[in-house]
Amino acid sequence: KNKNGIRYYTIDGVNMPSVTSILGAIPERKVKIEGWRNAVGEKMANYISASAVNRGKATHTLIENHIRNQDEKSMGITAVTPLGLFRIIKPYLARLDNIHCVEEYLYSKEISVAGQVDCIAEYKGKLSVVDFKTSTKQRDEDYNYGNFLQCSAYAKMFEEIYPDKKIEQTVVLAACEDGFVQEWIHGSESIAKHQELFYKHTKDFFERNSINS
Numbered sequence: 001k002n003k004n005g006i007r008y009y010t011i012d013g014v015n016m017p018s019v020t021s022i023l024g025a026i027p028e029r030k031v032k033i034e035g036w037r038n039a040v041g042e043k044m045a046n047y048i049s050a051s052a053v054n055r056g057k058a059t060h061t062l063i064e065n066h067i068r069n070q071d072e073k074s075m076g077i078t079a080v081t082p083l084g085l086f087r088i089i090k091p092y093l094a095r096l097d098n099i100h101c102v103e104e105y106l107y108s109k110e111i112s113v114a115g116q117v118d119c120i121a122e123y124k125g126k127l128s129v130v131d132f133k134t135s136t137k138q139r140d141e142d143y144n145y146g147n148f149l150q151c152s153a154y155a156k157m158f159e160e161i162y163p164d165k166k167i168e169q170t171v172v173l174a175a176c177e178d179g180f181v182q183e184w185i186h187g188s189e190s191i192a193k194h195q196e197l198f199y200k201h202t203k204d205f206f207e208r209n210s211i212n213s
Contacts, residue, residue, distance in 0.1 A: 006209065009114035011107045019115035019153045022198075022205045023146040056134045058082035059089075059175065060118070063132050066093060067102055067119065085134050085175035092173050092181060096130070098122040100165075106157035111202055117154040123185075126168040129154045133174040138182055147172045148186060149201070152194035167191065 001008050006025075007018040023029070037045040059082040065073045066086075077083065100120040107114035119130040129151045141148075151170035159167060170191055172184040186194065 004209075009105065009107060011109070011114055014109075014112065016107055016112050016114040017205065017209075019113055019150050019198075022113065022202055023150060025205055025208070026146075026201055029146065052134070052136075054079075055081050055085070059085045059134050060132060062086040063089065063093065063118075064103055066090065067096065067099060067121075081177065082134075085177070088179060089132070089173060089175040089181050092183065095124050096121045097125075098127075100127075101158070106154055106161060108153075108157045108160050110160060111156070111199060112206075113153060113157070113202060115150070115154060115157070117158070120154070120158055120167075123169070123171050127165065128169045128171045129158065129167055130171045130173065133172060135174050135176045135182075137178045138176050138180050139174065141184075144172060144174075144184060148184070148190075149194050149198040151186075152191050153198050155191055156195055156198075170194075 001010070001015075006021045008015040008021075009018060010016075040048070058077050058079055062074050062077060062082060063086060065071055096119070098121060101117055102119050103116060104120075105114065105116050117129060118132050121128065121130060123130055131147060131151050131154075133147060148170065151172060155167040155170060159165065168188065170186045172182075174182040174184075176182065
């Protein structure tokens, strides 16, 4: 459910804010987005944002169906951009094996956060949180800050629900309209650092919104 612009998942009677709501509320990120919207204008900003959402949803559907061996379900998608992005990211999907989760809801009762992970599987032989992104062009690490923290949060949730399994790495695969696929891989040391940052942002989020964790 959504309340005051925040998405919540109800787990065992407890409303937990989503990972994306927490990351989207980071003050510094909100300032950057607001600055961008002012620079391009409200109408153009809305158009670009809507186009990005539609592109992302269609590409995600193509990827999800492919991972589930249900490519025939993608026949209705005819837009050139998502089809092209899927085509360039497809070779990277071949590196996935032993799929554990696809578009599955996860949560952590310890930090009172929930979300929907794209995929948890072995990637190049290591159990990984895998996140699929689309973009108009290649982006740097600073731009992907939220994506890295998002993956680390899902790693925490998965390990809490399945304590006998250990996430070895997080993987962000970004299919870009300029024809490139960016592959960001972080091991256990980086995951721990990203988790600490996510915990800090979560604590700040709870304090700003008067939520008891």
